[in-house]
Amino acid sequence: MIVQRVTQTGHPAGSARLRNGAGRGGSLGQGSGVARSFAPAGRSAAENGGRDVPLRPLVASVCRALLAAVLPLVLCVACTTSSPTAGSSAVVAIHELNLLSMPVAVNLDGKDGADGIAIKVFAANQDEPKAVPIRKGHLEILAYDGKVDTAPAAKPFHTWRFSAAELAGYKFTTALGTGYNLVLSWAPQQLTQARVVVVARYLPPHGPPVVSAPNSIAGIVR
Numbered sequence: 001m002i003v004q005r006v007t008q009t010g011h012p013a014g015s016a017r018l019r020n021g022a023g024r025g026g027s028l029g030q031g032s033g034v035a036r037s038f039a040p041a042g043r044s045a046a047e048n049g050g051r052d053v054p055l056r057p058l059v060a061s062v063c064r065a066l067l068a069a070v071l072p073l074v075l076c077v078a079c080t081t082s083s084p085t086a087g088s089s090a091v092v093a094i095h096e097l098n099l100l101s102m103p104v105a106v107n108l109d110g111k112d113g114a115d116g117i118a119i120k121v122f123a124a125n126q127d128e129p130k131a132v133p134i135r136k137g138h139l140e141i142l143a144y145d146g147k148v149d150t151a152p153a154a155k156p157f158h159t160w161r162f163s164a165a166e167l168a169g170y171k172f173t174t175a176l177g178t179g180y181n182l183v184l185s186w187a188p189q190q191l192t193q194a195r196v197v198v199v200a201r202y203l204p205p206h207g208p209p210v211v212s213a214p215n216s217i218a219g220i221v222r
Contacts, residue, residue: 091136096124097200098212099121099198102118104218105217105218106118107220113190113220116183116184117196119182120180121139121179121200121212122178130178132177136204136205137164137205138163139161139164139180139202139203140162141184142156143156143158143159143197144196144199145192147195147216157189158189160182194218194219198215199211199212
């Protein structure tokens with residue numbers, strides 16, 4: 001059996017070394033005890049023997065300073081990136097038109113041959129990430145009887161014209177923004193060639209018109 005030697009004070013012999021300082025560095029100090037080296041962080045440096053730093057007040061001060069500096073920037077970014085047209089009736093300029101169409105003309109009256117088109121039109125503003133609604137001016141859809149290369153100089157064989165108020169009945173909203181779904185018939189006129197070229201044209205209240213790229217659609221001559 002191993003019997004631990006006890007000093008006259010009733011403590012193990014090794015405990016004297018803790019009381020009188022641990023090693024050459026004296027990191028614990030005379031009479032400091034182990035508990036003193038783990039003093040609460042909120043105490044001052046003098047109370048902790050000049051070793052501890054009050055971290056909690058320091059961290060709280062840094063967090064408050066960062067919040068005060070970052071919050072105005074976040075609010076500013078939120079204001080500058082919000083769309084002026086979202087949830088409002090603001091009028092924005094139209095800089096571009098995008099026209100999507102079915103690849104073939106459609107039959108709307110049940111007779112042989114094609115007599116119409118099904119298209120979607122999106123109006124774009126250069127400062128907006130999504131398509132915007134048309135709130136002023138007019139939108140025209142021009143149909144040319146012929147090939148794509150004849151569309152710029154040719155006279156359209158049929159034209160559909162819509163005011164901004166009339167377009168509201170054709171409006172829809174997707175992830176791309178606001179668009180207009182149009183199913184249009186050119187009856188009683190008839191195609192003379194097996195192709196129709198369609199162009200969208202926006203006429204603003206002031207300024208030059210905005211024209212989309214032409215879309216070539218296969219048609220069936222009656």
